[in-house]
Amino acid sequence: MTFHTSILLALSALAAAQSGSCPEVWSKVASALQSEFDGCNDHARAAIRAPFHDCVTGSCDGSLILGGECSRSENAGLEDICNKLSEWADEYEVGTADMIQFAQAVAISVCPLGPQIRALVGRKDSSIPAPEGLVPSSHDSVDAILSRFASVGLSANDVVALVGAHTTGKQFFDDPAQAGASFDTSPSVWDVTFYGETLSGTAPYTLQSDKELSKDSRTSDEWTKFSISQSGWAASFVSAMNRFGVVGNDVDSLTDCSNMLPGASKVRREAMRAPIGDRAFHPKAKS
Numbered sequence: 001m002t003f004h005t006s007i008l009l010a011l012s013a014l015a016a017a018q019s020g021s022c023p024e025v026w027s028k029v030a031s032a033l034q035s036e037f038d039g040c041n042d043h044a045r046a047a048i049r050a051p052f053h054d055c056v057t058g059s060c061d062g063s064l065i066l067g068g069e070c071s072r073s074e075n076a077g078l079e080d081i082c083n084k085l086s087e088w089a090d091e092y093e094v095g096t097a098d099m100i101q102f103a104q105a106v107a108i109s110v111c112p113l114g115p116q117i118r119a120l121v122g123r124k125d126s127s128i129p130a131p132e133g134l135v136p137s138s139h140d141s142v143d144a145i146l147s148r149f150a151s152v153g154l155s156a157n158d159v160v161a162l163v164g165a166h167t168t169g170k171q172f173f174d175d176p177a178q179a180g181a182s183f184d185t186s187p188s189v190w191d192v193t194f195y196g197e198t199l200s201g202t203a204p205y206t207l208q209s210d211k212e213l214s215k216d217s218r219t220s221d222e223w224t225k226f227s228i229s230q231s232g233w234a235a236s237f238v239s240a241m242n243r244f245g246v247v248g249n250d251v252d253s254l255t256d257c258s259n260m261l262p263g264a265s266k267v268r269r270e271a272m273r274a275p276i277g278d279r280a281f282h283p284k285a286k287s
Contacts, residue, residue, distance in 0.1 A: 030102075
């Protein structure tokens, strides 16, 4: 991206933030990504995973891609989606950090039962790589995992909610002999099967960290609650992801483009028909 283009993008983002309107380009991005992620496919799964690796290091700033972090072993398996996200950011002349987050929002909304998370744009990109070793490993202790997420403002309950994104996940590097094994028996559906099958030991594959989180006294109660409540998990995941996806950024300077997401109009209509107590599940709903 040229310096001139970067200046234009910055001015465009500032103008959009001041006017409160979402740049129309995000409608085109949403449409293109909806096709790319059709069927909650492997591209969608990777797009759901990428923001966790960009943000958990301390800031959702695009350094996962711009700082070359995708080539690290702690980010194994993200190389392909990193290349795609970079290409899309260049093609549509939008920020890389925003593309990482927006793609996740689209991917989740495309997956059956997926909720709508908030899609904000206007983050500042950074090409300065984050220190290595900050991305939690599947072999880390519960203490280490909770501590890492606490450093970016998330509670133990938030961590349990966010780990539920494994419902669409597959492993390729934790045990290469079982590459492609999913974390539950319905990897193309955004459901709570992951929580239940981790508890019962019936999942096709379970990470050691997930086993420990499901049993630890600080996280087991929430894990069990989510295993029997799709709506409860949806509410908690949306709340946690909305906060996690802006780590290191000034939220007041960002612009809300949630209305560009697939099915956004339907979500708002359903939210307004829901009882007042249930509207917290839908960030765009207003009483």
